[in-house]
Amino acid sequence: MKRRSVFSLAALTGVSAVLGACSSEQQSPGGASAFTNRLRIPPLAKPETGKDGVKTFALALEAGGRSEFLPGKSTDTWGINGAYLGPTVRAARGDKVRMKVTNRLPETSTLHWHGMRLPARMDGGPHQMIEPGTTWTPEWTIDQAGMTSWFHPHLHEKTAMHVYRGLAGLFLIDDPSDPRLPDRYGVDDVPLIIQDKTFSSDGQFSTGRVDEGTYGLLGDTILVNGTYDPFLDVTTELVRFRLLNASNARVYRVGFADNRQFHVVGNDAGPLEKPVAVDRVKISPGERYEIVVRFAAGETVVMDSKGEDEKSANDIEEEDFRLLKIVATAKPAASPALPATLGGTATVAPAAGVRVRTFSLSGSEINDKDMDMNRIDEVVPAGALEIWEIDNTTFAHNFHIHEVAFRVLDVDGVAPAAYQAGPKDTVFVPKKAKVRLAVQFGGYTDPLSPYMFHCHILRHEDKGMMGQFVIVTPGTEEQVPRVLAAMAGHHHG
Incomplete structure (x- = not known):
């Protein structure tokens, strides 16, 4: 195993700032970090609350940023409401939110709410494209547990580069019913x-x-x-x-x-x-x-x-x-004592007879298929609890499912570590491993608007390691067309 020092990046919002002096050791692999720069805390996004009670957050995807990361050197960056990365959106369970997303990039993009449980048309996946110079305005009511989520582009075949250039930010959900944990943003x-x-x-x-x-x-x-x-x-x-x-x-x-x-x-x-x-x-x-x-x-x-x-x-x-x-x-x-219980629940294996779906992961395919924007791979009844078996036949991957919360039942027959036993939406899948998930689907139905499942190693996702599913009214699964020709290239402005 090789050792490299960390060179963490000062991504500055707006104009570049002058960073502290840095020794040559810090800039070369194997050198020791001096930790000379105060950790930047992403600013909290400030919503506007309308008469209807909806909180509107304005987010602009921007190119042309200049950030001084390495001392004395300027880097071209992309950001959200700034030169690099984005603000932190914070809302509470029960809030009605509207995201006003303006694309100021020189190319088409999207913004996906990773971990959010919301209608598929609001998800920000590859079907919700935002053309340059246009604004997309999804809205939904937050109805899920307190958690740490995030947002990032999710356009087909180009996600890796957009995220790498700097388009990402946090989305925090507070649940007033949760036990008290440190909650002063940027302090504890x-x-x-x-x-x-x-x-x-x-x-x-x-x-x-x-x-x-x-x-x-x-x-x-x-x-x-x-x-x-x-x-x-x-x-x-x-x-x-x-x-x-x-x-x-x-x-x-x-x-x-x-x-x-x-x-x-x-x-x-x-x-x-x-x-x-x-x-x-x-x-x-x-x-x-x-x-x-x-x-x-x-x-x-x-x-x-x-x-x-x-x-x-x-x-x-x-x-x-x-x-x-x-x-x-x-x-x-002094801090309040850590609560003995946190409000989550233990993992319970689904009862015998639940639907089991199997997914084989290869180098860049799922079930021997590349991503096709016009093909629906799975149709799921609203509210279903299913077992998804992920069989990795090749090198390491990980697996993310939009909209859902799942529990990891086992990896190669062994229960996950206790710290991984809570609700998840993304799981690491070691090479040649089999992972079983108990997947709980939500209640938003739409036979024409798909959610994604995919490897979240972004190079793999862009190469086609992604599939689509729709959630429909129970009993209508066989009525759903498996081809979405009308959705191909569908853009939102």
Whole structure:
């Protein structure tokens, strides 16, 4: 296993800022990070609330950004409401939200609400294209557990490059009925968007391998919230970190250099039943984990990622990275005790006789088929609980299903680790492994508007490793056409 230092990126909104001085060690693989730059916290998006009570969030996809990441070098970037990355959208269960998405890019894009349970026409997948200069305005009522979600482009065959250039942001849902956890954004409730990049000698993002090779680009430079070589001052005993792997392909095993224990409190789609003590969490692209960490007065500790010692189950190259230096104040404010229960439920295996669907993953196909925008692969009755069996016949993948929340029943017949037992929408699938999921579908029906299931390694998704399903009124499954000729190339402006 090779070791590389982390070079986290300072993604600046608007004009470039001057970063702190950096030694040559920091800029070369194998050097030690000095953690000279304060971690950037993405700003909270400010909605406008109309007389109808709907909260409207305005988001603009923008090209032409200039961000100083490496000291003294300017990088061309894309962003949402700024030069790189986007603001954090925060709303509560029960809120009616409207997203006013304007495309100021020189090309067509989309914006997908990853992890949201909402009508398919509002999902932001490859059928909801936004042409340059136009605005798309989906709206829905939030009705799901408190969780950490995110948004990113999802256009067919070009998702990897759009995300890599900087189009991504967090979407947080609060549930007033949840037990109390640290929730002061940027203080004791801190988002961590983890990405890897490679820079050319002039400071530009290297893009040559984004659409090449087995996995696409695996970068040697780690970004955290768009901050280069970051540190964070913490002022409370407990801090909740919302981890998002927004990388195109890289897998991380996040923990701390001193191997301290911390607690996982939430998975992709909501809270666990109770806190789970761990010293590492494995997180593949698109996955999220909420963790709570205790800090002692005046201490300094480094959050890092460790590659697997044994790689028999995972052939994505894993390396060691230093992610973030955390410095605790000399007199941290007392935090409420971590709740003994979190409001989630235990995984219960579906009863005998439920529908079982099987999916075989190859290099870039699902069930020996490439993605076809006009083909419906699966038709599911609203509210169904099904078992989806994912049989990976080749190298490592991961699997994301839109709209749903699922539980991982087992991986090669073995139950998942306790910290992975909560509701999820994305799961890592090791090479040659079989994963069984208990999938709970929602109630939004539309026989003509599909949701996606796909590998969230973005190079694989773009190559065609994606399928489509519709949710319909129970009993009408056989009436649904499997060809969507009328939907092909359908754009929303």
